[in-house]
Amino acid sequence: MATSALTGGAVKLNSIWLPFRPSGATAFPSYTFLGPATETTLMPTGATTLVSTSLYNLSKVLRAEMKCRWNGTNSGNNVIFTIVPALAGASFSDVYHARTNPLARQCTFSVSKPNEGVGKDGWFRYTIDPYRVYGYTTPEAKADLNAGAAVANGDPPFMQFWNFFIQTMDNDVTATAANVLQVRLRWVVDLMAIDSMPVV
Numbered sequence: 128m129a130t131s132a133l134t135g136g137a138v139k140l141n142s143i144w145l146p147f148r149p150s151g152a153t154a155f156p157s158y159t160f161l162g163p164a165t166e167t168t169l170m171p172t173g174a175t176t177l178v179s180t181s182l183y184n185l186s187k188v189l190r191a192e193m194k195c196r197w198n199g200t201n202s203g204n205n206v207i208f209t210i211v212p213a214l215a216g217a218s219f220s221d222v223y224h225a226r227t228n229p230l231a232r233q234c235t236f237s238v239s240k241p242n243e244g245v246g247k248d249g250w251f252r253y254t255i256d257p258y259r260v261y262g263y264t265t266p267e268a269k270a271d272l273n274a275g276a277a278v279a280n281g282d283p284p285f286m287q288f289w290n291f292f293i294q295t296m297d298n299d300v301t302a303t304a305a306n307v308l309q310v311r312l313r314w315v316v317d318l319m320a321i322d323s324m325p326v327v
Contacts, residue, residue: 197236
């Protein structure tokens with residue numbers, strides 16, 4: 128983080144299909160993806176077996192959880208994170224505007240002082256029902272099969288992302304050092320439209 132400019136990226140919120148390839152692009156364009164696997168193959172274990180044309184044809188994310196952690200190496204890498212769950216295409220000029228979104232949550236990761244807004248284990252957590260982003264009531268969410276349902280090997284028609292907005296919060300933005308951003312995703316998924324059980 129040798130600049131005070133806003134960086135960040137996005138990962139899929141309401142889809143288990145290639146979650147680190149939002150809109151077919153890299154999740155964090157300014158960063159180097161270290162794995163595991165690659166962005167073009169990384170998915171939840173068993174996703175392609177369970178959601179397929181020979182088992183469950185449709186899936187719907189009922190709850191999404193995102194955890195992230197930043198490992199900075201010097202005080203010039205103290206950063207503010209603002210996470211905004213939103214429909215695809217959310218854009219803000221800086222973290223200060225991003226945090227005005229009604230669903231935005233913010234934390235700080237620091238080397239020279241204590242982190243703020245994170246758990247004792249150093250991870251920031253955010254859990255949300257995707258239908259809260261749409262503004263659906265509970266009966267509407269239960270009845271919906273269009274906006275939230277994804278076909279096998281695909282995304283739902285209306286995508287939502289965890290949007291990350293990351294900015295340095297120190298006056299010294301000249302130091303350059305390697306940092307690690309870790310992101311973990313977990314979903315509660317409703318599997319629907321069963322076809323046939325595989326024969327083994």
